Amino acid sequence: MIKPAEVSGSLDVYAIREQFPILNREVKGYPLVYFDNAATTQKPKEVIDALVSYYTTYNANIHRGIHTLAEEATAAYEATRNTVQQFINAASREEIIFTRGTTESINLVAYTWGRQNIQEGDEIIISGMEHHSNIVPWQIVCEEKKAVLKVVPVNDEGELLMDAFDKLLSSRTKLVSVMYVSNAMGTVNPVRDIIQKAHKAGALVLVDGAQAMAHLEVDVQELDCDFLAFSAHKLYGPTGVGVLYGKKHLLQDMPVFQGGGEMIKEVTFEKTTYNDLPYKYEAGTPNIADTIAFKAAIEFVTRIGRKNMHRHEQGLVEYATRKLETIPGLRIIGRAKEKISVISFVIDKAHPQDLGILLDNRGIAVRTGHHCCEPLMNRFGIPGTTRASFAVYNTMEEVDALITGLQKAIKLLS
């Protein structure tokens, strides 16, 4: 097992960059500056190698095959489950369900636990900064069950108003579903506090960890969340793999999600009995290759250590914030005291899309638009922002390139 790096250990960003082949490429004649990490991170060579190795040496369908390739593939697939279990310190490997991503993980809970447990008049609390994937599934459940969706408001700094949350919590609250870290602003929400309070009120808590896992150490037992959803591809892993962690007794009692192969014990035309955890929720042939390669991504992250990554990224956020503040007409959206890895901003008389296009002409990848958070953008009265989001391989020089690119873009646009 790989031990997490020491906190005191410093981080050699240039050595890390060498592990990411894509960082060598040019875009429109400029070296790529990739600041769209909150959308998806780039992949280290060991993740790419794991994919290639699977397809070139042991590609097979898992769990039922008796032959050598099937055994090797099954072992590798299940090894990732163990690695994920350790990564989030889950009590049991059966609590780790593989999905397509965070969105599917949240939908799984909505369609199974939600449909079984939400009744007319019940309340579900989400926050005003949620991604659409943590809004829409609950709207669907609420509509179907005549339940009520309550929203914790956000202040001007981009933080949750916890007083308002306290007031929203009641005996009618059945679930609180909140993001750990905001994809649009980088705000770190006080999920620990939220979980304690929700539990006191008798409600369960789902934590959307999509933006947290690559930056913060998350221990589900210590946090005591009931569900945790996250994606591999925002964590240096492949696309198409996600995790739903759920407390075992909840997962056992929930009805099945999708029916098909793998999730069954016995099928007759009269009756089907379902498989045990975690397979009960993994119908059909899963995304074997990407799940196997996900292990390499977690090992990469664990080897460097999230405390080291966080410290490096925090340096970038602080440096970039200082530099951006010198640009006339620029306003940073989201100035939470607890904030990581993301800077969102608007500039007077410069449409985010125009900024995005002009930065791309200089090889700089940022995200522009509403970041799948339209209610949050409405809260700030803006159609969207330009967002730079950082990863462990980003450098101060790249921040300088962003600032130069922005200055040139503003000059062209004004």
Next chain:
Amino acid sequence: MKTEKTIAAIEEEIVDEFSLFDSWDDKYEYIIDLGKKLPPLEEEHKKDENRVRGCQSTVWLVADYKDGKVHFRADSDSVIVKGLISMLIRVLSGHAPDEIINAKLEFIHRIGMTTHLAQTRSNGLLAMVKQMKNYALAFKVKNSLSI
């Protein structure tokens, strides 16, 4: 009058103009300039029924039909999109419905602006082209029914 030129001829003119630029910066500087020069649409026209919605930017499009020709006016909150619109208006406005419906608009690809028509951008330009052709079709049908 621009109506004397065919759509294809105007497209050719734009391709020639763009051949003078050798960097992306120069191309976009020119497009931004076109965007700034396009007269803004009166506020009264910036209503939902004239809105062509993209994912990130908004386009408003108004069409009139006079003496057998379709005339377009448009605006956008993105100056780059506005510049691209300006070129589309230059190419399509003042032509007969049939010419507009059959316009190939290959100049967009030839000047390297294909990305703006790609799904990923979803910035309303593709929707805008469709909407312009829809207007032309509507005027044609209206005309043939002599309404």
